[in-house]
Amino acid sequence: LVDAGDADGVMALLTNEAVERQVLRxxxxxxxxxGREPLLAGMPDASDFGAHAxxxxxxxxxxxxxxxxxxxxxVAAVEATKS
Numbered sequence: 015l016v017d018a019g020d021a022d023g024v025m026a027l028l029t030n031e032a033v034e035r036q037v038l039r040x041x042x043x044x045x046x047x048x049g050r051e052p053l054l055a056g057m058p059d060a061s062d063f064g065a066h067a068x069x070x071x072x073x074x075x076x077x078x079x080x081x082x083x084x085x086x087x088x089v090a091a092v093e094a095t096k097s
Contacts, residue, residue, distance in 0.1 A: 047090055
């Protein structure tokens with residue numbers, strides 16, 4: 015292929031389409047969230063709960079914050095991959 019000057023043929027042998035799609039998807043997600051702190055923005059500090067730790071839910075406030083941050087990250091990822 016090289017001797018024949020077939021650049022398209024060489025690229026076809028070197029390119030894995032599935033990997034290329036995954037790389038582009040990750041790049042879009044990173045570009046959509048670059049410079050933001052989606053996991054921390056708007057999250058209360060666990061110390062704000064004070065004596066109310068394990069309040070009505072029975073769940074540690076820090077666990078609730080981590081769960082909310084994870085949910086926020088999932089929403090950001092879904093929104094970024096839609097475009």
